[in-house]
Amino acid sequence: MQAERSMPRNLLFDSSSSTDEELLRYITRGNSLAFNCLYERYGQRLYAYALRLTENPAQAEDILQESMLIVWRKSAAYRGEGSVQAWLLSIIRNKCMQLYRQKPTESIEGSDLDFADDALSMEKDISQQDERSRVREALQRLSPEHREVLELVFYQGLNQKEIAQVCRCPLGTVKSRLSYARQQLRGILTRDRQDDKG
């Protein structure tokens, strides 16, 4: 990360006591320390989300870098509707969607194939796995959009309204995706346990 280049803009900034909204206001004024602080707070989670959506570390990193550049340049676009974290995640998601639109066959079909391959290898090894591996593999069998909602609930710590905001879908869709993911996971896990016993 580049150290700050404009010292006067970075004065009077206290990273520990600043809220996310305050950090964005500082960033709008060109404060690179505030920008670093925001990245320290959310960088990991944003990267994890980008990786979840792309399933490709190099693409996830590019998306993260480009999204952070958008935050740096257009932080004034944050209007205070929803949390800063949800706003950041929606930028990451938009970037991913742009990427998919640019290379539809390569990215989307590629990830579907990965899922299929994973599923095949899973079938062979599943009897040897412990409970945690079962959950991991069950998660991998979920469709990307259902897995995405689980990531937003458990890793990003968003509520239903924020998830709807990030995914740009109605609240009902969030609920149904969550319910479908639950049914799928329970079904997969139950089936696997029965297979083990059988």
Next chain:
Amino acid sequence: MNEHKQIIESIPFYAAGTLPEEERERIAQHLEQCADCRAELELWQSISEEIHTSNEALQTPALRPIPVKKPSRHLWKAWYILRSQVPLIRTEIWLSSALVTLLGIIVSLFLENANMIYFLAPFISAAGVAYIYGLKNDPALELTLATPVSAQQILLARLTLVFGYNILLILASSMFLLLVNGQLAQFSWAVLLEWMAPMAFLSSLALFCSLLWGSVNAVVVTYALWIMRGIMPKLTISWLYSANLPTLANFLKDLETPSHLLLISAALIVLSLWFTDKKKISLLG
């Protein structure tokens, strides 16, 4: 929807620890009695744990260097136009405004009354603004108008420079006089508006008149109007009252409030900008 179903929907968020305290307690109470929901919670907890474990192992990539923030393209352009117009404005404007203000300060000090500077402010500004545009004031105007910068932008830039300069002069002088007289505590936004509004009005009127009849005529007309306004208003208004025209009398009284003067100034500037475009066509056409 029954309570059990509602709670089932909320259990993922309970497991994620993102529910408000009140709802959290409600679900905790329900969990004590409901084995199905406890199994549900167990499932979500194992999913949460797995998602956390897989994500926390990820290494956050280092950020690439960020570019230094620059003012927007429009701000750069505005700054460029402002800077380019400074040498094209008649030097006498800067000098005469400064000299008259200085004279005002001396007289104010002599009379021990800061109001003198407020009285002079509209005159100083109007005289300066009347000379910012036109072939007589800028022989290179025809050449300037042939550039991609519009006539309105040039006029606005010059108006900003001269009017801004005059505001700064008067503001600095009034602060100095208030300080010398020990009345700095009396300074307020209301006081500022009291002298800035007439200044804006007379300047915009001078600008509009200068475009119509030339700079000298504009100064004569605006000065005459302002002096007449100083002498006439009480006579006119009392005459209007006696002539049974109270609405018109009230309208004239209202017209002198700072907000009305500022509104009229804005309208005059818009008219001037419109007229400048027409003038440019006749100049270059």
